[in-house]
Amino acid sequence: MSNLLALSEKHALSVERLTVAFSHGEELLLALDGATFEVKRGEFVCVVGASGSGKSTLLNVLAGLDRPSAGRAHVHGRVALIFQESALLPWLTAAGNVELALELRGVSASVRQELAYELLGRVHLAGFEKRRPHELSGGMKQRVALARALAQDADVLLMDEPFGALDAISRDLLHEELERIWKESRLTILFVTHNAREAVRLGDRVMVFTSRPGRVAQEVHVNLPRPRSLDSPELAVIAGRITDRLKHEMFGEAVI
Amino acid sequence: MAAELAPQLSLSEALGSRPHPVRRSAARVWSGLWPKLGAAVLLVVIWQLVVWSGWRSQSALPGPWPVVERLAGDLRHLDFYAAIGLTLRRVAFGYAIAAAAASIVAILIARIELARRAVGSLLVGLQSMPSIAWFPLAILLLQRSEGAITLVVVMGAAPAIAAGLLSGIDHVHPLLIRVGRAMGADGLRLYRHVILPAALPAFVGGLKQGWAFAWRSLMSAELLVVATNQSSIGQLLQSARNLNDAQQLLAIMVVIFVIGIAVDSVFGMLDTAIRRRWGLLGMEA
Ligand SMILES: Nc1ncnc2c1ncn2[C@@H]1O[C@H](COP(=O)(O)OP(=O)(O)OP(=O)(O)O)[C@@H](O)[C@H]1O
Ligand SMILES: [Mg+2]
Numbered sequence: 408m409s410n411l412l413a414l415s416e417k418h419a420l421s422v423e424r425l426t427v428a429f430s431h432g433e434e435l436l437l438a439l440d441g442a443t444f445e446v447k448r449g450e451f452v453c454v455v456g457a458s459g460s461g462k463s464t465l466l467n468v469l470a471g472l473d474r475p476s477a478g479r480a481h482v483h484g485r486v487a488l489i490f491q492e493s494a495l496l497p498w499l500t501a502a503g504n505v506e507l508a509l510e511l512r513g514v515s516a517s518v519r520q521e522l523a524y525e526l527l528g529r530v531h532l533a534g535f536e537k538r539r540p541h542e543l544s545g546g547m548k549q550r551v552a553l554a555r556a557l558a559q560d561a562d563v564l565l566m567d568e569p570f571g572a573l574d575a576i577s578r579d580l581l582h583e584e585l586e587r588i589w590k591e592s593r594l595t596i597l598f599v600t601h602n603a604r605e606a607v608r609l610g611d612r613v614m615v616f617t618s619r620p621g622r623v624a625q626e627v628h629v630n631l632p633r634p635r636s637l638d639s640p641e642l643a644v645i646a647g648r649i650t651d652r653l654k655h656e657m658f659g660e661a662v663i
Numbered sequence: 664m665a666a667e668l669a670p671q672l673s674l675s676e677a678l679g680s681r682p683h684p685v686r687r688s689a690a691r692v693w694s695g696l697w698p699k700l701g702a703a704v705l706l707v708v709i710w711q712l713v714v715w716s717g718w719r720s721q722s723a724l725p726g727p728w729p730v731v732e733r734l735a736g737d738l739r740h741l742d743f744y745a746a747i748g749l750t751l752r753r754v755a756f757g758y759a760i761a762a763a764a765a766s767i768v769a770i771l772i773a774r775i776e777l778a779r780r781a782v783g784s785l786l787v788g789l790q791s792m793p794s795i796a797w798f799p800l801a802i803l804l805l806q807r808s809e810g811a812i813t814l815v816v817v818m819g820a821a822p823a824i825a826a827g828l829l830s831g832i833d834h835v836h837p838l839l840i841r842v843g844r845a846m847g848a849d850g851l852r853l854y855r856h857v858i859l860p861a862a863l864p865a866f867v868g869g870l871k872q873g874w875a876f877a878w879r880s881l882m883s884a885e886l887l888v889v890a891t892n893q894s895s896i897g898q899l900l901q902s903a904r905n906l907n908d909a910q911q912l913l914a915i916m917v918v919i920f921v922i923g924i925a926v927d928s929v930f931g932m933l934d935t936a937i938r939r940r941w942g943l944l945g946m947e948a
Pocket of ligand 1: 436457459
């Protein structure tokens with residue numbers, strides 16, 4: 408019991424031999440096959456992997472949306488998920504989307520709007536509170552999604568390629584905002600991307616996933632001082648190593 | 664760094680985003696109205712041409728103008744309004760019951776997997792059944808009463824409304840449900856905050872169709888239930904026929920037509936408003 412308690416104090420989430428299989432008619436498709444790793448409280452961990460290596464599946468299981476076929480995935484504390492597609496509710500305004508998260512968390516009606524505006528301000532969306540999702544640009548939608556996730560006041564934030572569809576400048580900016588929010592609120596973040604530079608820019612640690620089925624192939628600790636620049640040569644060196652490993656994962660076996 | 668850059672980016676994003684369409688509502692109402700007016704004019708012209716062709720005598724098929732004059736005369740009598748009022752009260756009452764019952768049934772069905780499969784096909788059958796087929800049974804159960812009329816209206820409207828809501832619930836995008844669940848909504852709260860709002864457009868479609876069925880069912884029922892001595896639109900229609908008064912008959916038909924279209928366009932406006940909110944309209948609308 409005390410052992411377990413010590414564990415839960417140190418770790419925000421633990422994944423143990425996690426296997427997830429989907430049935431495609433007769434066949435069984437393995438999305439994850441025995442993935443094992445842990446993330447410490449307050450740590451920023453990035454996951455890179457080829458398309459189809461089960462990254463989204465991993466986050467869905469951690470968020471409680473999908474069931475593991477075998478193994479365990481456990482999050483200590485509350486969890487919020489930012490989806491790969493910015494999944495805002497189209498009938499609600501930007502503020503309305505954030506307020507719904509607050510309402511579902513049990514925040515009283517009198518302070519909800521104020522809080523929602525404050526959260527939108529934190530992601531630099533002041534003035535856009537009354538816009539509906541279709542009136543926002545892609546980057547703005549992802550910021551609303553970020554504000555909505557923050558509204559859940561979770562301990563662990565799961566992010567599924569949140570900035571994949573953005574231009575370089577917007578992405579740079581959101582990296583800085585995310586890093587600032589992470590430092591301020593002492594969140595634990597698990598961030599999925601298939602961009603090695605982005606992973607090294609943000610993560611304390613980068614986990615490279617094997618190609619289909621997914622499990623951890625390599626772990627890279629990033630010891631560069633923050634804030635990091637996407638264009639710094641040190642970052643490029645580490646990202647290059649990760650990209651090589653990814654290429655090996657994608658094509659290596661086929662060549663050998 | 665972030666603080667310096669961010670306002671700039673927000674500004675450029677604001678400028679780049681699609682400008683909110685600012686249009687005078689009068690122009691919008693007009694653009695929605697003129698096709699309908701055009702159709703009405705066309706209808707009147709065809710009607711007049713048929714009359715001029717001499718196909719039937721003027722007493723059997725009067726032209727538009729005498730009918731309009733007759734309608735203007737009718738509209739000066741209070742009992743004419745009383746008749747329309749009774750009919751509108753009946754349809755409103757039956758429709759309200761149908762909408763409430765259909766919504767409850769649809770939500771219950773949607774929640775129970777087995778019931779959905781069983782009742783789903785039943786709904787299709789009920790929908791294709793002319794509601795006037797319920798009338799003999801309604802009279803047997805409730806005599807020639809208001810209750811019998813209400814039953815026919817309800818049986819006419821409810822299946823369409825239930826089917827609309829049910830298909831709306833069935834076709835909620837799975838991602839939206841996952842979003843709701845990821846935010847901690849489950850059971851009833853998931854219904855209230857995600858599934859029902861997402862099903863709203865289909866529900867309005869069902870309500871609109873249900874209205875058309877309710878209005879049709881009521882007209883048939885009123886034509887058949889002349890026994891109640893209160894004056895209603897159907898009863899006026901029947902007595903005009905008995906008196907061979909073609910002008911009166913057509914005048915009442917115009918009223919039925921106008922009411923049907925007026926209510927239908929209210930639903931049309933509701934539908935447009937929802938789709939505008941959701942951003943599902945193209946540029947021109
Ligand atoms: N609901 C599902 N039903 C069946 N198969 C699925 C389902 N979800 C995912 N898969 C399969 O599982 C595998 C992993 O999918 P997943 O979405 O987790 O990949 P990913 O790493 O997120 O890819 P990407 O980088 O393209 O987003 C894929 O082969 C996919 O076809
Ligand atoms: Mg994915």
